[in-house]
Amino acid sequence: MDHYKAEEEHALQTMATWKKISLFIAIPGEHGRPEFIPYTHLRIRSKPFPWKDGNHSLFHNAHTNPLPEGYEEDHGSH
Numbered sequence: 709m710d711h712y713k714a715e716e717e718h719a720l721q722t723m724a725t726w727k728k729i730s731l732f733i734a735i736p737g738e739h740g741r742p743e744f745i746p747y748t749h750l751r752i753r754s755k756p757f758p759w760k761d762g763n764h765s766l767f768h769n770a771h772t773n774p775l776p777e778g779y780e781e782d783h784g785s786h
Contacts, residue, residue: 741771744778751776 753776756762763775770780 741779744774744782746776746778 751774753763757765759766765773774780
């Protein structure tokens with residue numbers, strides 16, 4: 709019976725540890741968007757993506773993922 713009690717206590721401690729890790733480390737904070745710099749070696753489109761307009765990645769986020777021309781919010785396009 710002591711084995712089960714020790715296992716339960718260990719499980720509760722482990723759960724508490726992972727809960728703290730999730731709250732303080734894994735959940736990202738709000739960070740500002742970096743300035744767009746049009747490097748020639750980034751965002752190269754040799755052929756369009758096979759979905760939507762061909763210029764947006766599958767998991768595109770207009771706030772954090774710039775297009776080759778810059779951030780969408782700066783240009784007002786989708």
